[in-house]
Amino acid sequence: MTAPVLAAEKINTYYGHSHILRGVDFRVMPRETVSLLGRNGMGKTTLLRSLVGLVKPRTGHVIFNGADITGNRPSFIARAGLAFIPEDRGIFPNLTVIENLTFAARPGRGTRPDWTLERIYSLFPRLAERRTHWGNELSGGEQKMLSIGRALMTNPDIILFDEATEGLAPKVRDEIWATLRQVAATGIAAVVVDKNLDDLLALAERHVVMAKGEIVFDGTTQVLKADEALIHRHLGV
Amino acid sequence: MDLVLTQIFNGLQYGLLIFLAASGLTLVLGIMGVINLSHGSFYMLGAYLSLTLTSLTGDIFLSLALGIPIAFLFGAAIEWLFIRHLYARDHLQQVLLTFGLILVFNELQRMIWGTFPHSVPIPSYLSGSVKIFGLMSYPVYRIAVAGLCILLALAMMFVIQRTKIGRMIRAGESNREMVEVLGIDTRLLFRFVFAAGVSLAAAGGIIAAPIESVYPGIGESVLITSLVVVVIGGIGSVRGAFVGALLIGLADAFGKVYLPQFASVVVYALMAAVLVTRPGGLFGRA
Numbered sequence: 001m002t003a004p005v006l007a008a009e010k011i012n013t014y015y016g017h018s019h020i021l022r023g024v025d026f027r028v029m030p031r032e033t034v035s036l037l038g039r040n041g042m043g044k045t046t047l048l049r050s051l052v053g054l055v056k057p058r059t060g061h062v063i064f065n066g067a068d069i070t071g072n073r074p075s076f077i078a079r080a081g082l083a084f085i086p087e088d089r090g091i092f093p094n095l096t097v098i099e100n101l102t103f104a105a106r107p108g109r110g111t112r113p114d115w116t117l118e119r120i121y122s123l124f125p126r127l128a129e130r131r132t133h134w135g136n137e138l139s140g141g142e143q144k145m146l147s148i149g150r151a152l153m154t155n156p157d158i159i160l161f162d163e164a165t166e167g168l169a170p171k172v173r174d175e176i177w178a179t180l181r182q183v184a185a186t187g188i189a190a191v192v193v194d195k196n197l198d199d200l201l202a203l204a205e206r207h208v209v210m211a212k213g214e215i216v217f218d219g220t221t222q223v224l225k226a227d228e229a230l231i232h233r234h235l236g237v
Numbered sequence: 238m239d240l241v242l243t244q245i246f247n248g249l250q251y252g253l254l255i256f257l258a259a260s261g262l263t264l265v266l267g268i269m270g271v272i273n274l275s276h277g278s279f280y281m282l283g284a285y286l287s288l289t290l291t292s293l294t295g296d297i298f299l300s301l302a303l304g305i306p307i308a309f310l311f312g313a314a315i316e317w318l319f320i321r322h323l324y325a326r327d328h329l330q331q332v333l334l335t336f337g338l339i340l341v342f343n344e345l346q347r348m349i350w351g352t353f354p355h356s357v358p359i360p361s362y363l364s365g366s367v368k369i370f371g372l373m374s375y376p377v378y379r380i381a382v383a384g385l386c387i388l389l390a391l392a393m394m395f396v397i398q399r400t401k402i403g404r405m406i407r408a409g410e411s412n413r414e415m416v417e418v419l420g421i422d423t424r425l426l427f428r429f430v431f432a433a434g435v436s437l438a439a440a441g442g443i444i445a446a447p448i449e450s451v452y453p454g455i456g457e458s459v460l461i462t463s464l465v466v467v468v469i470g471g472i473g474s475v476r477g478a479f480v481g482a483l484l485i486g487l488a489d490a491f492g493k494v495y496l497p498q499f500a501s502v503v504v505y506a507l508m509a510a511v512l513v514t515r516p517g518g519l520f521g522r523a
Protein backbone atom coordinates (compact mmCIF):
# COMPACT_ATOMS: atom_id res chain seq x y z
CA MET A 1 0.00 0.00 0.00
CA THR A 2 1.43 3.39 -0.95
CA ALA A 3 0.97 6.36 1.33
CA PRO A 4 -0.83 9.49 0.11
CA VAL A 5 1.38 12.41 -0.86
CA LEU A 6 -1.07 14.77 0.83
CA ALA A 7 -3.85 14.07 3.30
CA ALA A 8 -6.27 16.01 5.46
CA GLU A 9 -7.43 14.03 8.47
CA LYS A 10 -10.69 15.15 10.05
CA ILE A 11 -9.94 18.83 9.71
CA ASN A 12 -12.24 21.51 11.06
CA THR A 13 -11.52 25.01 9.84
CA TYR A 14 -13.14 28.21 11.06
CA TYR A 15 -13.21 31.80 9.87
CA GLY A 16 -13.78 33.58 13.14
CA HIS A 17 -16.89 31.97 14.55
CA SER A 18 -18.08 30.45 11.27
CA HIS A 19 -17.43 26.75 11.14
CA ILE A 20 -16.48 26.21 7.48
CA LEU A 21 -14.83 22.80 7.08
CA ARG A 22 -16.59 20.10 9.06
CA GLY A 23 -14.44 17.06 9.65
CA VAL A 24 -12.97 16.85 6.18
CA ASP A 25 -10.99 13.75 5.20
CA PHE A 26 -9.16 14.20 1.94
CA ARG A 27 -6.18 12.48 0.38
CA VAL A 28 -4.18 12.56 -2.82
CA MET A 29 -1.94 9.71 -3.90
CA PRO A 30 1.43 10.26 -5.58
CA ARG A 31 1.10 11.07 -9.32
CA GLU A 32 -2.67 11.36 -8.95
CA THR A 33 -4.84 14.19 -10.32
CA VAL A 34 -7.95 14.79 -8.22
CA SER A 35 -10.73 17.19 -9.10
CA LEU A 36 -12.47 19.14 -6.36
CA LEU A 37 -16.04 20.14 -7.12
CA GLY A 38 -18.98 21.82 -5.47
CA ARG A 39 -21.23 24.83 -5.73
CA ASN A 40 -20.23 28.34 -4.72
CA GLY A 41 -19.28 28.78 -1.10
CA MET A 42 -19.12 25.07 -0.25
CA GLY A 43 -15.54 25.23 1.05
CA LYS A 44 -13.24 24.23 -1.83
CA THR A 45 -10.99 27.24 -1.52
CA THR A 46 -11.02 26.94 2.26
CA LEU A 47 -9.86 23.33 1.96
CA LEU A 48 -6.98 24.32 -0.32
CA ARG A 49 -6.03 27.20 1.99
CA SER A 50 -6.09 24.84 4.95
CA LEU A 51 -3.80 22.42 3.14
CA VAL A 52 -1.19 25.07 2.26
CA GLY A 53 -1.18 26.64 5.71
CA LEU A 54 -2.92 29.92 4.86
CA VAL A 55 -5.56 29.08 7.44
CA LYS A 56 -4.91 26.76 10.31
CA PRO A 57 -7.47 24.02 10.92
CA ARG A 58 -8.70 24.22 14.49
CA THR A 59 -8.65 20.46 14.83
CA GLY A 60 -7.42 17.62 12.70
CA HIS A 61 -4.15 17.11 10.84
CA VAL A 62 -2.62 17.80 7.48
CA ILE A 63 -0.03 15.23 6.45
CA PHE A 64 2.36 15.89 3.59
CA ASN A 65 4.87 13.27 2.45
CA GLY A 66 4.39 11.50 5.75
CA ALA A 67 5.07 14.54 7.94
CA ASP A 68 2.48 16.37 10.02
CA ILE A 69 2.49 19.94 8.68
CA THR A 70 -0.60 21.17 10.53
CA GLY A 71 -0.04 24.76 11.64
CA ASN A 72 3.28 25.18 9.81
CA ARG A 73 3.94 28.38 7.92
CA PRO A 74 2.93 28.48 4.24
CA SER A 75 6.56 29.16 3.29
CA PHE A 76 7.70 26.05 5.13
CA ILE A 77 5.01 23.95 3.49
CA ALA A 78 5.86 25.40 0.08
CA ARG A 79 9.52 24.54 0.48
CA ALA A 80 8.54 21.03 1.49
CA GLY A 81 7.14 20.66 -2.05
CA LEU A 82 3.57 21.88 -2.12
CA ALA A 83 2.54 24.53 -4.66
CA PHE A 84 -0.68 26.54 -4.58
CA ILE A 85 -2.12 28.59 -7.42
CA PRO A 86 -4.83 30.89 -6.05
CA GLU A 87 -7.95 31.87 -7.94
CA ASP A 88 -6.61 35.37 -8.62
CA ARG A 89 -3.34 33.83 -9.91
CA GLY A 90 -1.20 35.98 -7.59
CA ILE A 91 1.05 37.28 -10.37
CA PHE A 92 3.38 40.03 -9.18
CA PRO A 93 2.40 42.96 -11.42
CA ASN A 94 5.65 44.85 -10.81
CA LEU A 95 7.90 41.92 -11.68
CA THR A 96 8.63 40.82 -15.22
CA VAL A 97 7.62 37.42 -16.56
CA ILE A 98 11.15 36.10 -16.03
CA GLU A 99 11.28 37.55 -12.54
CA ASN A 100 7.94 35.97 -11.68
CA LEU A 101 9.16 32.62 -12.99
CA THR A 102 12.52 32.64 -11.23
CA PHE A 103 11.14 34.28 -8.10
CA ALA A 104 10.83 31.07 -6.14
CA ALA A 105 12.72 28.67 -8.40
CA ARG A 106 14.33 25.88 -6.43
CA PRO A 107 15.54 22.35 -7.11
CA GLY A 108 13.18 19.45 -6.54
CA ARG A 109 13.82 16.43 -4.42
CA GLY A 110 15.39 14.54 -7.28
CA THR A 111 12.46 12.27 -8.03
CA ARG A 112 11.81 13.94 -11.40
CA PRO A 113 13.93 16.01 -13.76
CA ASP A 114 13.84 19.63 -12.61
CA TRP A 115 11.79 22.24 -14.39
CA THR A 116 13.88 24.95 -16.03
CA LEU A 117 13.04 28.19 -17.80
CA GLU A 118 13.57 26.41 -21.13
CA ARG A 119 11.08 23.70 -20.24
CA ILE A 120 8.52 26.28 -19.10
CA TYR A 121 9.01 28.24 -22.32
CA SER A 122 8.48 25.16 -24.44
CA LEU A 123 5.34 24.38 -22.45
CA PHE A 124 4.14 27.99 -22.89
CA PRO A 125 5.77 29.57 -25.95
CA ARG A 126 3.66 32.66 -25.26
CA LEU A 127 5.57 33.28 -22.04
CA ALA A 128 8.85 33.11 -23.92
CA GLU A 129 7.65 35.85 -26.26
CA ARG A 130 6.58 37.99 -23.36
CA ARG A 131 9.46 37.26 -21.03
CA THR A 132 10.47 40.88 -20.48
CA HIS A 133 6.93 42.19 -20.00
CA TRP A 134 5.62 43.22 -16.62
CA GLY A 135 3.19 40.89 -14.91
CA ASN A 136 0.33 43.35 -15.23
CA GLU A 137 0.84 43.63 -18.98
CA LEU A 138 -0.31 40.04 -19.52
CA SER A 139 -3.78 38.88 -20.48
CA GLY A 140 -5.77 36.73 -18.07
CA GLY A 141 -4.80 33.58 -19.94
CA GLU A 142 -1.13 34.50 -20.01
CA GLN A 143 -1.28 35.18 -16.27
CA LYS A 144 -2.73 31.71 -15.71
CA MET A 145 0.10 30.22 -17.74
CA LEU A 146 2.61 32.27 -15.78
CA SER A 147 1.13 31.14 -12.47
CA ILE A 148 1.44 27.50 -13.58
CA GLY A 149 4.98 28.05 -14.80
CA ARG A 150 5.94 29.76 -11.57
CA ALA A 151 4.50 26.90 -9.52
CA LEU A 152 6.39 24.36 -11.64
CA MET A 153 9.66 26.24 -11.17
CA THR A 154 9.44 25.42 -7.46
CA ASN A 155 9.59 21.74 -8.50
CA PRO A 156 6.74 20.66 -6.26
CA ASP A 157 5.42 17.17 -5.55
CA ILE A 158 1.86 18.43 -5.79
CA ILE A 159 0.07 21.48 -7.17
CA LEU A 160 -3.21 22.77 -5.76
CA PHE A 161 -4.92 24.75 -8.48
CA ASP A 162 -7.96 26.87 -7.55
CA GLU A 163 -10.41 27.82 -10.34
CA ALA A 164 -8.10 26.57 -13.05
CA THR A 165 -9.87 28.10 -16.04
CA GLU A 166 -12.23 30.66 -14.56
CA GLY A 167 -12.75 33.70 -16.74
CA LEU A 168 -10.80 32.36 -19.71
CA ALA A 169 -11.86 32.13 -23.34
CA PRO A 170 -12.71 28.57 -24.51
CA LYS A 171 -9.56 28.32 -26.61
CA VAL A 172 -7.34 29.32 -23.72
CA ARG A 173 -9.17 26.90 -21.44
CA ASP A 174 -8.37 24.03 -23.75
CA GLU A 175 -4.76 25.11 -23.74
CA ILE A 176 -4.70 25.08 -19.92
CA TRP A 177 -6.31 21.63 -19.78
CA ALA A 178 -3.82 20.27 -22.29
CA THR A 179 -0.95 21.67 -20.24
CA LEU A 180 -2.29 20.19 -17.03
CA ARG A 181 -2.32 16.79 -18.76
CA GLN A 182 1.29 17.23 -19.77
CA VAL A 183 2.23 18.25 -16.24
CA ALA A 184 0.35 15.30 -14.75
CA ALA A 185 2.23 12.99 -17.09
CA THR A 186 5.50 14.09 -15.50
CA GLY A 187 4.31 12.57 -12.23
CA ILE A 188 3.35 15.69 -10.29
CA ALA A 189 0.18 15.15 -8.28
CA ALA A 190 -2.56 17.77 -8.59
CA VAL A 191 -5.80 18.95 -7.04
CA VAL A 192 -7.83 20.97 -9.52
CA VAL A 193 -10.85 23.11 -8.69
CA ASP A 194 -13.01 24.27 -11.57
CA LYS A 195 -16.65 24.95 -12.40
CA ASN A 196 -16.66 22.92 -15.60
CA LEU A 197 -17.69 19.36 -14.81
CA ASP A 198 -17.07 17.90 -18.27
CA ASP A 199 -13.54 19.20 -18.44
CA LEU A 200 -12.76 17.85 -14.98
CA LEU A 201 -14.29 14.48 -15.81
CA ALA A 202 -11.96 14.34 -18.79
CA LEU A 203 -8.91 15.43 -16.78
CA ALA A 204 -9.00 13.50 -13.50
CA GLU A 205 -9.63 9.89 -12.55
CA ARG A 206 -10.87 10.70 -9.08
CA HIS A 207 -13.36 13.38 -8.05
CA VAL A 208 -14.25 14.86 -4.70
CA VAL A 209 -17.47 16.83 -4.24
CA MET A 210 -17.99 19.23 -1.34
CA ALA A 211 -21.21 20.58 0.11
CA LYS A 212 -21.47 22.88 3.12
CA GLY A 213 -17.97 22.15 4.30
CA GLU A 214 -18.24 18.38 4.06
CA ILE A 215 -17.20 15.85 1.49
CA VAL A 216 -20.29 14.29 -0.02
CA PHE A 217 -18.67 12.29 -2.79
CA ASP A 218 -15.27 10.74 -3.38
CA GLY A 219 -14.99 8.37 -6.31
CA THR A 220 -13.96 7.66 -9.87
CA THR A 221 -15.10 9.29 -13.07
CA GLN A 222 -17.27 6.29 -13.90
CA VAL A 223 -19.13 6.32 -10.59
CA LEU A 224 -19.64 10.08 -10.63
CA LYS A 225 -20.92 10.08 -14.20
CA ALA A 226 -23.46 7.43 -13.28
CA ASP A 227 -24.78 9.32 -10.25
CA GLU A 228 -27.13 11.77 -11.93
CA ALA A 229 -28.93 12.63 -8.71
CA LEU A 230 -25.71 13.67 -7.04
CA ILE A 231 -24.61 15.66 -10.04
CA HIS A 232 -27.96 17.40 -10.15
CA ARG A 233 -28.04 18.08 -6.46
CA HIS A 234 -24.48 19.22 -5.81
CA LEU A 235 -23.14 20.37 -9.13
CA GLY A 236 -26.24 21.98 -10.53
CA VAL A 237 -26.22 20.45 -13.96
CA MET B 238 23.07 84.16 -8.82
CA ASP B 239 25.32 82.45 -6.33
CA LEU B 240 22.52 82.67 -3.75
CA VAL B 241 20.29 80.67 -6.09
CA LEU B 242 23.08 78.18 -6.69
CA THR B 243 23.78 77.86 -3.00
CA GLN B 244 20.13 77.22 -2.28
CA ILE B 245 19.99 74.59 -5.01
CA PHE B 246 22.97 72.85 -3.45
CA ASN B 247 21.56 73.13 0.07
CA GLY B 248 18.17 71.90 -1.08
CA LEU B 249 19.58 68.89 -2.91
CA GLN B 250 21.88 67.98 -0.08
CA TYR B 251 19.08 68.22 2.51
CA GLY B 252 16.75 66.31 0.19
CA LEU B 253 19.29 63.53 -0.20
CA LEU B 254 19.57 63.15 3.58
CA ILE B 255 15.79 63.09 3.89
CA PHE B 256 15.71 60.42 1.21
CA LEU B 257 17.76 58.11 3.40
CA ALA B 258 15.11 58.37 6.10
CA ALA B 259 12.10 58.38 3.76
CA SER B 260 13.15 55.31 1.78
CA GLY B 261 12.90 53.03 4.80
CA LEU B 262 9.64 54.63 5.87
CA THR B 263 8.04 54.12 2.47
CA LEU B 264 9.19 50.48 2.19
CA VAL B 265 7.89 49.58 5.65
CA LEU B 266 4.58 51.21 4.83
CA GLY B 267 4.38 49.76 1.32
CA ILE B 268 5.40 46.20 2.17
CA MET B 269 4.34 45.62 5.74
CA GLY B 270 1.56 48.19 5.81
CA VAL B 271 2.96 49.72 8.99
CA ILE B 272 2.97 53.45 9.68
CA ASN B 273 6.11 53.82 11.74
CA LEU B 274 6.11 57.12 13.62
CA SER B 275 9.30 56.15 15.42
CA HIS B 276 11.31 56.21 12.21
CA GLY B 277 12.74 59.64 13.05
CA SER B 278 14.17 58.15 16.23
CA PHE B 279 16.49 56.02 14.12
CA TYR B 280 17.83 59.15 12.49
CA MET B 281 18.40 60.45 16.03
CA LEU B 282 20.06 57.17 16.96
CA GLY B 283 22.41 57.73 14.03
CA ALA B 284 23.23 61.26 15.13
CA TYR B 285 24.10 60.13 18.67
CA LEU B 286 26.00 57.09 17.41
CA SER B 287 27.95 59.56 15.31
CA LEU B 288 28.72 61.56 18.44
CA THR B 289 29.89 58.58 20.48
CA LEU B 290 31.63 56.63 17.74
CA THR B 291 33.44 59.65 16.36
CA SER B 292 34.76 60.52 19.80
CA LEU B 293 35.94 56.92 20.11
CA THR B 294 37.35 56.38 16.64
CA GLY B 295 38.14 59.96 15.72
CA ASP B 296 36.65 59.67 12.24
CA ILE B 297 33.15 60.14 10.90
CA PHE B 298 33.50 57.50 8.20
CA LEU B 299 34.70 54.89 10.66
CA SER B 300 31.62 55.81 12.69
CA LEU B 301 29.50 55.26 9.63
CA ALA B 302 31.05 51.86 8.96
CA LEU B 303 30.44 50.80 12.57
CA GLY B 304 27.13 52.59 13.00
CA ILE B 305 25.33 50.96 10.08
CA PRO B 306 25.65 47.39 11.37
CA ILE B 307 24.82 48.53 14.91
CA ALA B 308 21.67 50.24 13.63
CA PHE B 309 20.80 47.16 11.56
CA LEU B 310 20.93 44.91 14.62
CA PHE B 311 19.03 47.46 16.66
CA GLY B 312 16.37 47.67 13.95
CA ALA B 313 16.07 43.89 13.75
CA ALA B 314 15.59 43.75 17.53
CA ILE B 315 12.94 46.47 17.49
CA GLU B 316 11.11 44.67 14.69
CA TRP B 317 11.18 41.43 16.64
CA LEU B 318 10.14 43.04 19.91
CA PHE B 319 7.45 45.43 18.69
CA ILE B 320 6.87 46.01 15.01
CA ARG B 321 6.02 42.45 13.94
CA HIS B 322 3.03 42.50 16.25
CA LEU B 323 1.59 45.35 14.18
CA TYR B 324 1.37 43.66 10.77
CA ALA B 325 -2.10 42.28 11.36
CA ARG B 326 -3.33 45.35 13.23
CA ASP B 327 -4.97 48.56 12.12
CA HIS B 328 -3.31 51.93 11.62
CA LEU B 329 -4.56 53.34 14.92
CA GLN B 330 -2.78 50.66 16.89
CA GLN B 331 0.34 51.12 14.77
CA VAL B 332 0.35 54.84 15.41
CA LEU B 333 -0.19 54.34 19.14
CA LEU B 334 2.63 51.87 19.58
CA THR B 335 5.15 53.66 17.39
CA PHE B 336 4.32 56.98 19.02
CA GLY B 337 4.94 55.30 22.35
CA LEU B 338 8.30 54.15 21.01
CA ILE B 339 9.24 57.79 20.26
CA LEU B 340 8.67 58.66 23.92
CA VAL B 341 10.73 55.69 25.05
CA PHE B 342 13.57 56.44 22.64
CA ASN B 343 13.61 60.10 23.68
CA GLU B 344 13.83 59.11 27.33
CA LEU B 345 16.60 56.63 26.62
CA GLN B 346 18.46 59.29 24.67
CA ARG B 347 18.23 61.65 27.66
CA MET B 348 19.45 58.96 30.04
CA ILE B 349 22.42 58.00 27.89
CA TRP B 350 23.52 61.27 26.30
CA GLY B 351 21.79 64.03 28.26
CA THR B 352 19.97 67.07 26.91
CA PHE B 353 22.95 69.20 26.03
CA PRO B 354 23.53 69.80 22.30
CA HIS B 355 26.80 68.49 20.94
CA SER B 356 28.77 68.92 17.80
CA VAL B 357 30.65 66.33 15.81
CA PRO B 358 33.88 67.40 14.11
CA ILE B 359 34.23 67.46 10.36
CA PRO B 360 37.27 65.38 9.41
CA SER B 361 40.25 67.58 8.69
CA TYR B 362 40.70 66.18 5.17
CA LEU B 363 37.17 67.37 4.28
CA SER B 364 37.21 70.73 5.99
CA GLY B 365 37.06 74.02 4.17
CA SER B 366 35.27 75.00 1.00
CA VAL B 367 35.72 74.77 -2.73
CA LYS B 368 34.75 77.20 -5.43
CA ILE B 369 32.02 75.83 -7.67
CA PHE B 370 31.56 77.06 -11.25
CA GLY B 371 33.85 79.91 -10.20
CA LEU B 372 30.77 81.47 -8.60
CA MET B 373 30.31 80.34 -5.06
CA SER B 374 32.24 78.56 -2.42
CA TYR B 375 30.65 75.50 -0.86
CA PRO B 376 31.74 73.35 2.11
CA VAL B 377 33.59 70.24 0.98
CA TYR B 378 31.99 68.10 3.68
CA ARG B 379 28.49 68.89 2.44
CA ILE B 380 29.50 67.84 -1.04
CA ALA B 381 30.89 64.60 0.38
CA VAL B 382 27.60 64.00 2.23
CA ALA B 383 25.62 64.52 -0.96
CA GLY B 384 27.93 62.17 -2.85
CA LEU B 385 27.61 59.51 -0.19
CA CYS B 386 23.82 59.78 -0.21
CA ILE B 387 23.81 59.39 -3.97
CA LEU B 388 25.99 56.30 -3.67
CA LEU B 389 23.65 54.81 -1.07
CA ALA B 390 20.63 55.64 -3.21
CA LEU B 391 22.20 53.98 -6.26
CA ALA B 392 23.14 50.95 -4.20
CA MET B 393 19.59 50.68 -2.94
CA MET B 394 18.11 50.95 -6.44
CA PHE B 395 20.54 48.29 -7.62
CA VAL B 396 19.54 45.95 -4.82
CA ILE B 397 15.84 46.50 -5.45
CA GLN B 398 15.98 46.18 -9.23
CA ARG B 399 18.65 43.55 -9.73
CA THR B 400 18.95 41.19 -6.79
CA LYS B 401 16.96 38.32 -5.39
CA ILE B 402 16.15 40.12 -2.18
CA GLY B 403 15.09 43.13 -4.25
CA ARG B 404 12.68 40.93 -6.18
CA MET B 405 11.21 39.75 -2.90
CA ILE B 406 10.85 43.33 -1.71
CA ARG B 407 9.04 44.38 -4.90
CA ALA B 408 6.85 41.28 -4.81
CA GLY B 409 6.04 41.95 -1.15
CA GLU B 410 4.76 45.37 -2.14
CA SER B 411 2.10 43.88 -4.39
CA ASN B 412 1.17 40.58 -2.72
CA ARG B 413 2.80 39.48 0.51
CA GLU B 414 0.59 36.44 0.93
CA MET B 415 1.79 35.10 -2.41
CA VAL B 416 5.42 35.70 -1.43
CA GLU B 417 4.88 33.48 1.60
CA VAL B 418 2.94 30.87 -0.41
CA LEU B 419 5.86 30.61 -2.82
CA GLY B 420 8.16 29.59 0.02
CA ILE B 421 9.73 32.81 1.24
CA ASP B 422 9.55 33.27 4.99
CA THR B 423 8.06 36.75 5.13
CA ARG B 424 8.93 37.07 8.82
CA LEU B 425 12.61 37.22 7.86
CA LEU B 426 11.96 39.36 4.79
CA PHE B 427 10.06 41.92 6.88
CA ARG B 428 12.75 41.93 9.56
CA PHE B 429 15.39 42.55 6.92
CA VAL B 430 13.41 45.36 5.30
CA PHE B 431 12.77 47.04 8.63
CA ALA B 432 16.36 46.74 9.78
CA ALA B 433 17.65 48.00 6.43
CA GLY B 434 15.32 51.00 6.72
CA VAL B 435 16.62 51.69 10.22
CA SER B 436 20.22 51.50 8.98
CA LEU B 437 19.55 53.97 6.19
CA ALA B 438 17.88 56.46 8.51
CA ALA B 439 20.72 56.05 10.98
CA ALA B 440 23.27 56.50 8.18
CA GLY B 441 21.58 59.82 7.43
CA GLY B 442 21.83 60.84 11.08
CA ILE B 443 25.47 59.81 11.28
CA ILE B 444 26.73 61.77 8.30
CA ALA B 445 24.50 64.76 8.99
CA ALA B 446 25.77 65.15 12.56
CA PRO B 447 28.84 67.27 11.66
CA ILE B 448 26.57 69.61 9.68
CA GLU B 449 23.65 69.94 12.08
CA SER B 450 24.95 69.40 15.59
CA VAL B 451 23.34 66.72 17.74
CA TYR B 452 20.45 67.55 20.05
CA PRO B 453 17.40 65.88 21.60
CA GLY B 454 14.46 65.55 19.24
CA ILE B 455 16.69 65.86 16.18
CA GLY B 456 14.68 63.11 14.47
CA GLU B 457 11.28 64.70 14.82
CA SER B 458 11.44 67.14 11.94
CA VAL B 459 13.02 64.38 9.87
CA LEU B 460 10.02 62.15 10.58
CA ILE B 461 7.49 64.81 9.55
CA THR B 462 9.38 65.71 6.40
CA SER B 463 9.83 62.03 5.53
CA LEU B 464 6.12 61.38 5.90
CA VAL B 465 5.47 64.23 3.48
CA VAL B 466 8.02 62.75 1.08
CA VAL B 467 6.36 59.32 1.26
CA VAL B 468 3.00 60.85 0.43
CA ILE B 469 4.42 62.89 -2.44
CA GLY B 470 6.43 60.03 -3.90
CA GLY B 471 3.75 57.38 -3.53
CA ILE B 472 3.63 54.76 -0.80
CA GLY B 473 6.15 51.97 -1.29
CA SER B 474 8.03 53.65 -4.12
CA VAL B 475 11.73 54.17 -3.47
CA ARG B 476 12.06 56.08 -6.73
CA GLY B 477 9.14 58.25 -5.63
CA ALA B 478 10.84 58.86 -2.30
CA PHE B 479 13.98 59.95 -4.14
CA VAL B 480 12.20 62.44 -6.39
CA GLY B 481 9.93 63.58 -3.55
CA ALA B 482 12.84 64.15 -1.20
CA LEU B 483 14.72 66.27 -3.73
CA LEU B 484 11.58 68.32 -4.43
CA ILE B 485 11.00 68.84 -0.73
CA GLY B 486 14.64 69.73 -0.17
CA LEU B 487 14.52 72.37 -2.89
CA ALA B 488 11.13 73.71 -1.78
CA ASP B 489 12.40 73.99 1.76
CA ALA B 490 15.65 75.71 0.81
CA PHE B 491 14.02 78.23 -1.50
CA GLY B 492 11.05 78.75 0.81
CA LYS B 493 13.37 79.79 3.62
CA VAL B 494 15.06 82.40 1.45
CA TYR B 495 12.29 83.77 -0.72
CA LEU B 496 9.15 83.26 1.39
CA PRO B 497 10.56 83.34 4.89
CA GLN B 498 7.18 84.13 6.46
CA PHE B 499 5.69 81.04 4.78
CA ALA B 500 8.75 78.81 5.08
CA SER B 501 7.04 76.25 7.23
CA VAL B 502 4.07 75.80 4.88
CA VAL B 503 5.88 75.61 1.55
CA VAL B 504 6.54 71.91 2.00
CA TYR B 505 2.91 71.17 2.81
CA ALA B 506 1.70 73.31 -0.07
CA LEU B 507 3.82 71.17 -2.36
CA MET B 508 2.30 68.03 -0.87
CA ALA B 509 -1.21 69.40 -1.34
CA ALA B 510 -0.47 70.30 -4.96
CA VAL B 511 0.76 66.76 -5.66
CA LEU B 512 -2.22 65.17 -3.92
CA VAL B 513 -4.68 67.26 -5.92
CA THR B 514 -3.14 66.27 -9.24
CA ARG B 515 -2.00 62.74 -8.37
CA PRO B 516 -3.76 61.35 -5.29
CA GLY B 517 -1.54 58.25 -5.20
CA GLY B 518 1.65 60.31 -5.22
CA LEU B 519 4.06 60.86 -8.11
CA PHE B 520 5.05 57.21 -8.44
CA GLY B 521 2.12 55.65 -6.61
CA ARG B 522 -0.08 52.98 -8.08
CA ALA B 523 -3.38 54.43 -6.87
Ligand SMILES: Nc1ncnc2c1ncn2[C@@H]1O[C@H](COP(=O)(O)OP(=O)(O)OP(=O)(O)O)[C@@H](O)[C@H]1O
Nearest residue numbers: 015016018020038039040041042043044045046047
Ligand atom coordinates in the same frame (compact mmCIF):
# COMPACT_ATOMS: atom_id res chain seq x y z
N1 LIG C 1 -12.22 35.17 4.81
C1 LIG C 1 -13.44 34.67 5.11
N2 LIG C 1 -14.08 35.05 6.24
C2 LIG C 1 -15.30 34.54 6.55
N3 LIG C 1 -15.94 33.65 5.81
C3 LIG C 1 -15.36 33.23 4.68
C4 LIG C 1 -14.09 33.72 4.27
N4 LIG C 1 -13.76 33.13 3.11
C5 LIG C 1 -14.78 32.31 2.81
N5 LIG C 1 -15.74 32.37 3.75
C6 LIG C 1 -16.97 31.58 3.76
O1 LIG C 1 -16.60 30.23 3.81
C7 LIG C 1 -17.46 29.45 3.01
C8 LIG C 1 -16.64 28.63 2.05
O2 LIG C 1 -16.01 29.50 1.15
P1 LIG C 1 -14.99 28.99 0.03
O3 LIG C 1 -14.38 30.19 -0.57
O4 LIG C 1 -14.09 27.99 0.62
O5 LIG C 1 -15.96 28.29 -0.99
P2 LIG C 1 -15.67 27.78 -2.46
O6 LIG C 1 -16.22 26.40 -2.52
O7 LIG C 1 -14.27 27.98 -2.83
O8 LIG C 1 -16.61 28.74 -3.30
P3 LIG C 1 -16.42 29.32 -4.79
O9 LIG C 1 -16.84 28.23 -5.71
O10 LIG C 1 -17.34 30.48 -4.82
O11 LIG C 1 -15.00 29.69 -4.94
C9 LIG C 1 -18.41 30.41 2.34
O12 LIG C 1 -19.62 30.38 3.04
C10 LIG C 1 -17.76 31.76 2.48
O13 LIG C 1 -18.73 32.75 2.61
Ligand SMILES: [Mg+2]
Nearest residue numbers: 044045046087
Ligand atom coordinates in the same frame (compact mmCIF):
# COMPACT_ATOMS: atom_id res chain seq x y z
MG1 LIG D 1 -13.31 29.17 -4.21
